[in-house]
Amino acid sequence: MTEPMTQTTARLRDPDRYGLMDRPRPEGLADILERVLDKGIIIAGDIRIELLEIELLTIRIRLLVVSVDKAMEMGIDWWKHDPMLSTQADQLTRENEELRRRIEELEGGDGD
């Protein structure tokens, strides 16, 4: 089943086909993350991160909430603390829901 080396060599690709480290590439972090976190061969290694799905989910949510570069520029590091669990985020979520509910009420109530 082993391929003869001559054939292999003949089919080797351009060494620079995917761009190399010494040259900046345009791919954004989001493009890379959505591939290396979500795609590729997924097998169970010995290091099991049962939480992986949950972790990735929260990462994805955080990516939606604030741009990584912006956040870093601003020195924001709140992703280090789980916003889904932290009381402050909980409170903000509750406040948002409350506000949304009130807006709906007001908009609906206006027409009655």
Place this chain on the structure above:
Amino acid sequence: MTETGTYVYAVGRGTEPGRVRDVPGLRGAGLRTVEHCDLVAFVSTVDLDEFGEAGLRQHLEDLRWLEEVARCHDEVVRRVAAATTTLAPFRLATICRSDARVRDRIDELHDDLVLALDRIEGCSEWSVKALVTSGGSSDSADDVPEPTGSGSGTAYLQVRRAQLDRSQRAAAETAELADRLFWELAAGADAGRRLAPQDRRISGRSEPMALNCAYLVPDAAVAAFHGLVEDVSRRYETFRVEVDGPWPPYSFATLEGT
């Protein structure tokens, strides 16, 4: 003594080992190969303080750490892919206790890995994004006058409803167009896969993203695929179509049944 593990970047076949010898792995560890039958795994040694279960759980929460590791993982995959006939990237943070354990896993999954490699052989992944330009239909909701809030409640509601209707209709139209665009381009590729459109704040662009997808394109068909993209982007005036690649075939290197 700290415990170490074997981090697996990718599995491939048809490699010239000399060309990957000086590729730096995570944290500067040298890239090694673990060979089994006709397949080669590309691995490096990692410290389990950092890449063990507890370490990973903690570090995956840290975007700075995640970015560093993700970029390094991608860089290794790209370098190795360029020196390999066919390469299937692994998902980030696939870690075994030893090289021998990597060999065991390859042995167990051998036939599935070969199938995955067969599917991507001689192909690369191309990323296509369709961004809604300002003239696009999704903006037509703005044509409806803003409700003033004064006057009768009924008038207010009517305006508000018209606004919502129009923006919903526009959104549905955009989604349908994106769908059609996806399938038109799929005709020029071996396979296509849709990814979640990126939020404006991540993409760093002002236009909303209507379509984010990846195509598996045979090397011999790349020029034709680009021609197709050009042709299609001329016909879909609502969108600005961006194509980026080649990527190692991340989105298509998958095991059946996973």
